[in-house]
Amino acid sequence: MIYKTLNFKTRLKRPTKVLAFFLVALSLASCQKNSRPNYQYMPNMYTSVGYETYGEYDIFAGGQEAMAPADNTIARGHSLYGYENTNEGYDLAKANLTNPYSETVDLARGKAVYDIYCAICHGTQGKGDGYLMTNEKILGVPSYDARVITEGSVYHVIYFGKNTMGSYANQMNEEERWQVSAYVMSLRDALTQN
Numbered sequence: 001m002i003y004k005t006l007n008f009k010t011r012l013k014r015p016t017k018v019l020a021f022f023l024v025a026l027s028l029a030s031c032q033k034n035s036r037p038n039y040q041y042m043p044n045m046y047t048s049v050g051y052e053t054y055g056e057y058d059i060f061a062g063g064q065e066a067m068a069p070a071d072n073t074i075a076r077g078h079s080l081y082g083y084e085n086t087n088e089g090y091d092l093a094k095a096n097l098t099n100p101y102s103e104t105v106d107l108a109r110g111k112a113v114y115d116i117y118c119a120i121c122h123g124t125q126g127k128g129d130g131y132l133m134t135n136e137k138i139l140g141v142p143s144y145d146a147r148v149i150t151e152g153s154v155y156h157v158i159y160f161g162k163n164t165m166g167s168y169a170n171q172m173n174e175e176e177r178w179q180v181s182a183y184v185m186s187l188r189d190a191l192t193q194n
């Protein structure tokens, strides 16, 4: 029986096959209608499913699309920071925290990062006259010589922010934060000498 059907198919003449092909092609093409959206044969490729980054879904290994960092681990280039985001933490950092990279301070690198992230408010010389200040988009940016600051307190403020100034811990790694702290102190020294 199966043999017979196969045999029948193979016996179709070439012109019949060509005709069948055109009939199928024509019927597919006639589905198109410019007045409304066209057919989507594989809709998932046009409209992908929007998964929440940290949403929980069965289809991903571990049940989540983006995995949270493993417990008790820390990203490369980061280390634990022992001072709290409080006034006491600020005072302790100001008094005790010193630059572990003081041997390799590179003010040119500090300036490069400072000019990107800080100068917009603090100004390239640290006078508190950055673009956002002169245009009154932010208020209360101090000149570095108007405050009692140490390398440790600057690091602390970069790490946690202070009042209207936000944290820059995510924009720079630990070493860069220290390079910038050293550079801020050099700006402050230049300002106090004048």
Ligand code: HEC
Pocket (backbone or CB within 6 Å): 114, 117, 118, 119, 120, 121, 122, 132, 138, 139, 140, 141, 142, 147, 148, 149, 153, 154, 157, 158, 162, 163, 164, 165, 166, 168, 180, 181, 184
């Ligand atoms: C959006 C504007 C803005 C940017 C950008 C900014 N700051 Fe500030 N910064 C402020 C303001 C406002 C204050 C005053 C905060 C206060 O004491 O109320 C401040 C204060 C400070 C102080 C003095 C803190 C103290 O101990 O009294 C330091 C040091 C400082 N910023 C360093 C930096 C560094 C370094 C960067 C770049 C990583 C930076 N800031 C980026 C707005 C900014």
